[in-house]
Amino acid sequence: xxxxxxxxxxxxxxxxxxxxxxxxxxxxxxxxxxxxxxxxxxxxxxxxxxxxxxxxxxxxxxxxxxxxxxxxxxxxxxxxxxxxxxxxxxxxxxxxxxxxxxxxxxxxxxxxxxxxxxxxxxxxxxxxxxxxxxxxxxxxxxxxxxxxxxxxxxxxxxxxxxxxxxxxxxxxxxxxxxxxxxxxxxxxxxxxxxxxxxxxxxxxxxxxxxxxxxxxxxxxxxxxxxxxxxxxxxxxxxxxxxxxxxxxxxxxxxxxxxxxxxxxxxxxxxxxxxxxxxxxxxxxxxxxxxxxxxxxxxxxxxxxxxxxxxxxxxxxxxxxxxxxxxxxxxxxxxxxxxxxxxxxxxxxx
Amino acid sequence: xxxxxxxxxxxxxxxxxxxxxxxxxxxxxxxxxxxxxxxxxxxxxxxxxxxxxxxxxxxxxxxxxxxxxxxxxxxxxxxxxxxxxxxxxxxxxxxxxxxxxxxxxxxxxxxxxxxxxxxxxxxxxxxxxxxxxxxxxxxxxxxxxxxxxxxxxxxxxxxxxxxxxxxxxxxxxxxxxxxxxxxxxxxxxxxxxxxxxxxxxxxxxxxxxxxxxxxxxxxxxxxxxxxxxxxxxxxxxxxxxxxxxxxxxxxxxxxxxxxxxxxxxxxxxxxxxxxxxxxxxxxxxxxxxxxxxxxxxxxxxxxxxxxxxxxxxxxxxxxxxxxxxxxxxxxxxxxxxxxxxxxxxxxxxxxxxxx
Numbered sequence: 001x002x003x004x005x006x007x008x009x010x011x012x013x014x015x016x017x018x019x020x021x022x023x024x025x026x027x028x029x030x031x032x033x034x035x036x037x038x039x040x041x042x043x044x045x046x047x048x049x050x051x052x053x054x055x056x057x058x059x060x061x062x063x064x065x066x067x068x069x070x071x072x073x074x075x076x077x078x079x080x081x082x083x084x085x086x087x088x089x090x091x092x093x094x095x096x097x098x099x100x101x102x103x104x105x106x107x108x109x110x111x112x113x114x115x116x117x118x119x120x121x122x123x124x125x126x127x128x129x130x131x132x133x134x135x136x137x138x139x140x141x142x143x144x145x146x147x148x149x150x151x152x153x154x155x156x157x158x159x160x161x162x163x164x165x166x167x168x169x170x171x172x173x174x175x176x177x178x179x180x181x182x183x184x185x186x187x188x189x190x191x192x193x194x195x196x197x198x199x200x201x202x203x204x205x206x207x208x209x210x211x212x213x214x215x216x217x218x219x220x221x222x223x224x225x226x227x228x229x230x231x232x233x234x235x236x237x238x239x240x241x242x243x244x245x246x247x248x249x250x251x252x253x254x255x256x257x258x259x260x261x262x263x264x265x266x267x268x269x270x271x272x273x274x275x276x277x278x279x280x281x282x283x284x285x286x287x288x289x290x291x292x293x294x295x296x297x298x299x300x301x302x303x304x305x306x307x308x309x310x311x312x313x314x315x316x317x318x319x320x321x322x323x324x325x326x327x328x329x330x331x332x333x334x335x336x337x338x339x340x341x342x343x344x345x346x347x348x349x
Numbered sequence: 350x351x352x353x354x355x356x357x358x359x360x361x362x363x364x365x366x367x368x369x370x371x372x373x374x375x376x377x378x379x380x381x382x383x384x385x386x387x388x389x390x391x392x393x394x395x396x397x398x399x400x401x402x403x404x405x406x407x408x409x410x411x412x413x414x415x416x417x418x419x420x421x422x423x424x425x426x427x428x429x430x431x432x433x434x435x436x437x438x439x440x441x442x443x444x445x446x447x448x449x450x451x452x453x454x455x456x457x458x459x460x461x462x463x464x465x466x467x468x469x470x471x472x473x474x475x476x477x478x479x480x481x482x483x484x485x486x487x488x489x490x491x492x493x494x495x496x497x498x499x500x501x502x503x504x505x506x507x508x509x510x511x512x513x514x515x516x517x518x519x520x521x522x523x524x525x526x527x528x529x530x531x532x533x534x535x536x537x538x539x540x541x542x543x544x545x546x547x548x549x550x551x552x553x554x555x556x557x558x559x560x561x562x563x564x565x566x567x568x569x570x571x572x573x574x575x576x577x578x579x580x581x582x583x584x585x586x587x588x589x590x591x592x593x594x595x596x597x598x599x600x601x602x603x604x605x606x607x608x609x610x611x612x613x614x615x616x617x618x619x620x621x622x623x624x625x626x627x628x629x630x631x632x633x634x635x636x637x638x639x640x641x642x643x644x645x646x647x648x649x650x651x652x653x654x655x656x657x658x659x660x661x662x663x664x665x666x667x668x669x670x671x672x673x674x675x676x677x678x679x680x681x682x683x684x685x686x687x688x689x690x691x692x693x694x695x696x697x698x699x700x701x702x703x704x
Contacts, residue, residue, distance in 0.1 A: 065362065117437075188356065215535075223545065
C-alpha cells in the first residue's frame, strides 16, 4: 500500500531537484563551441564555487529528509552513517568543488592527453600494459611514451591513496559526530544545526589526519608523481615544438635565467662602481687634509683654507687628481696660497 | 538511548523551501552584479621597478608621525587586504592615527620573473623601496611593517640592513616554521620542491589557492557559501562577501626560484630560527635586530599558528620586544570590526612611544 507521506516526499524531492536544475541552467555559459578547447572553468568563478558548495548541501538536505532523519529512533547512528557516508555526501562534493575550481584537474588533463594520443593514431599508450623494449627509428619516442604511461599510472595510484585518506577523514568525522551527538543533553532540532555540527566533526577528523606522518608521505608522493607526469608531457611537447621550429619552454626559461643573472651583475657593478667612487672621494679628502696640515706647518699665521676644502671635486676631476697627484698637489698649494692672500668669504663654509 | 535528533519533518521541509526561495531570489541579485572595488584610499606612486610599485597614501590631514611606515606584504595574495573597503581598512585607520603610510605592491609575476630569488626580493627590491622612502624623507631609517611572509622578509631585511630600520612591526608572521600545528609546513616537508619548481616554473596562483582551501575544505569550500544564501538579499553584505572573495582568488603566481628557496629554507629547513639562513650569501642573524620590535599575531590563525609567531621573542636581539595577541584569524586581523578598533591604534601608540 502506498505511503502518502513517502509519496509526498518523493514528489517534493523531484520538484526540488527540477527547480535546482532550472536555477543552475540560468547561469550556464552559452552552448559550447564544439571547436573550442575545453575550459578548466568558465564564467563567474564565485558563482561556480557557490553553486558547487550549495549543491552538496542541497543534495544532503534532501537525502536527510528522504531518509526520515526527523523521525530517527534508536538506530539514529546508523542513519547518520547513511546520511554522511554515501556517494553523493557533501564531504566528497566539497573536495570535488575545490578541484574543479583551482587545481586544474590533473586527471582531466591526463584524460585529454590520452585521448589526444589515441586520436593521433597511437592506440593505447605504449607501456600501459607493462614495459616493452623499443626498436628502430621511433625507439626514443616509444620509450618516452612508456615512461609517460608508467608515470601516469604511478600518479593515479598516489592520488588513489590520497583519496583513501580523504575518505577515512570523512568516516572518522561521522564517528566524531556520533560522539558529539551522544553527549548528554545534546539536541539537534534543524538540518542546518546538524550540518554545522557535522562540519565541525569532519574538520576535526580531517585536521588530525592531515597532520599525520602518513598524510605527509602520501600527499608528497601525490604531488611528486603528478610533477613527473607533467615533466614528461613537457618533454614531449618540447620535441614537437622543436620539430615545428617553435621556441620551447626550456629555451625561454634559459633566456630568462641568463637575463636575470645579467641584471644582477649590472646592479652589482653599479653598486661596486658607487662604492669605488666613494673610496676615491675619501682618498682625496685625506690628501687635502694632509696638504692643509703641510700648509699650516709651512705658512706662519692663520690660513683660510675653507674655500678650497669646500670645492667638491667632480668625479672626473677627482680621477684626474688621482692620475697625477704631484701636479695636483702643486696646484692645490698654489690655490691655498692665492686664497690666503684674499679675505675669506664670510658665509661660506 | 533517546535520539538526539529532534528534527520536525515539517520544519525540515520548511527549511529546504526557505533555502530554495532565498537562493532563487538571491541568484537574481547576483546576476549582473559589478565587481566590487577595493577601498582605493587616495594614493600616489612614489617608486616603481619591474612589476612592483610603492604607493604613498594620503590621509585627510598631515601625518603627525615624523617617521614613515612602509608596509611589506607577502608575495601570496595582494596587499589590498590592508585597504579592502572604507570601513575595513588598516591603511585608513593608520592614516587617521597620524601615521605616514607607504606600501609595496609586488605586482603579478610572470615568466620574466621566474628567476627572481629571495636575494633579489629582499636585498634588491625591498632595499630599493626602503631607500626610495628614506630619500623622500631625508632619513637614515624608517619604520617597517611586515605582514605574513612579508614579515619574514622584513625580519631578514632588518637583520641584514639594521641601519635602515628604526622600528619593526611584524603581523601574523611565521618565524618558527615547524610548530606541530602548522599544516602547510607539514605538507611542504613531504614534497620534492626542486621537482615541483623545475616542472611548474612559476607556481600558479590557482594551485596555491587550492592548497589553502584544502586546509579547511568544508568550511572554506562549502559551509561559507551556505552562509552566503542568508545574505543574498542584503546588497551591502553581499558586496562585502564578493569583495573578500575577489581578494582571496585575485592572487599572483609565485616566482619560481623565490618559492623554491622559501619552501626549502623556511618551511623545510626552518633556518630562520636555527640561525643558518643565508640570503644572497649573507647570514641572517635575528640577533642582529636590536631595534624595537612589535609582534602582532592572531590567536585563531590557521595559516600561521600563534606559536609560529610567538617564537620571535626568543630569537631577536632587541631588549625592546612587545607582543600583541589579537582574538581573531589570519584575515580577521585586518578586516574585522574589532581589528579596526584595536590593531591600528595599538601600532600607532607603540610607534609614538618610540618616535
